Amino acid sequence: NAGVTQTPKFRILKIGQSMTLQCTQDMNHNYMYWYRQDPGMGLKLIYYSVGAGITDKGEVPNGYNVSRSTTEDFPLRLELAAPSQTSVYFCASSEQHRVADTQYFGPGTRLTVL
Amino acid sequence: EDKVVQSPLSLVVHEGDTVTLNCSYEVTNFRSLLWYKQEKKAPTFLFMLTSSGIEKKSGRLSSILDKKELSSILNITATQTGDSAIYLCAVVLADYGGSQGNLIFGKGTKLSVKP
Numbered sequence: 136n137a138g139v140t141q142t143p144k145f146r147i148l149k150i151g152q153s154m155t156l157q158c159t160q161d162m163n164h165n166y167m168y169w170y171r172q173d174p175g176m177g178l179k180l181i182y183y184s185v186g187a188g189i190t191d192k193g194e195v196p197n198g199y200n201v202s203r204s205t206t207e208d209f210p211l212r213l214e215l216a217a218p219s220q221t222s223v224y225f226c227a228s229s230e231q232h233r234v235a236d237t238q239y240f241g242p243g244t245r246l247t248v249l
Numbered sequence: 250e251d252k253v254v255q256s257p258l259s260l261v262v263h264e265g266d267t268v269t270l271n272c273s274y275e276v277t278n279f280r281s282l283l284w285y286k287q288e289k290k291a292p293t294f295l296f297m298l299t300s301s302g303i304e305k306k307s308g309r310l311s312s313i314l315d316k317k318e319l320s321s322i323l324n325i326t327a328t329q330t331g332d333s334a335i336y337l338c339a340v341v342l343a344d345y346g347g348s349q350g351n352l353i354f355g356k357g358t359k360l361s362v363k364p
Contacts, residue, residue, distance in 0.1 A: 168352075170354075175258065175356060175357070175359075176356055177253075177337060177354040177355055177356040177357055178292075178337070178339075178354040179354075180352075225291055225292075237283060237294050237297060238352060240291035240292055240293075241291060242290050242291050243290055243291050
């Protein structure tokens with residue numbers, strides 16, 4: 136049981152390049168999330184998914200896209216990288232509506248856009 | 250808009266000191282409050298609080314929720330250098346709160362413990 140895994144761990148992009156951040160969970164969780172964390176800013180929700188085939192925008196979705204074709208995978212796509220997207224990205228998952236619901240976080244991807 | 254505010258934003262103490270971190274919230278549909286510790290990588294879960302006045306304890310860390318005051322505190326006694334981290338507070342909403350999702354994070358408190 137690996138929990139939530141993310142790849143890559145680090146990446147440097149040039150302005151205008153595109154890339155996909157991968158996220159996989161093996162806990163059969165319905166809910167998955169993408170956050171970005173900027174220094175001193177907590178975590179901001181980018182997109183979330185309540186199940187395979189269903190995604191919705193979070194607080195800061197501009198410049199990103201997601202898909203959820205399976206329960207396990209929730210990739211985040213950056214189409215035209217901009218310096219403002221330099222951040223640490225965390226993927227998380229949670230089981231639906233449990234009393235002790237907590238989110239399980241992946242290890243994060245540190246992205247730099249130059 | 251739902252929000253979670255943590256204070257102080259940063260704190261420097263010496264080993265052995267006791268610290269109290271604060272978290273206050275203004276949300277429309279409260280379900281529970283979570284505390285996380287974040288060192289170099291992903292946040293790790295510390296406590297979940299749902300009922301007022303019931304202290305949760307784990308070693309030198311403890312936390313309590315006050316629903317009347319819409320706040321929670323995290324106490325760390327006899328601090329050690331290994332306690333240096335960012336402590337995040339998050340409120341879980343009872344439903345999906347629109348664009349913010351159902352988990353609203355504060356900005357965190359950066360704790361530095363000096364030897």
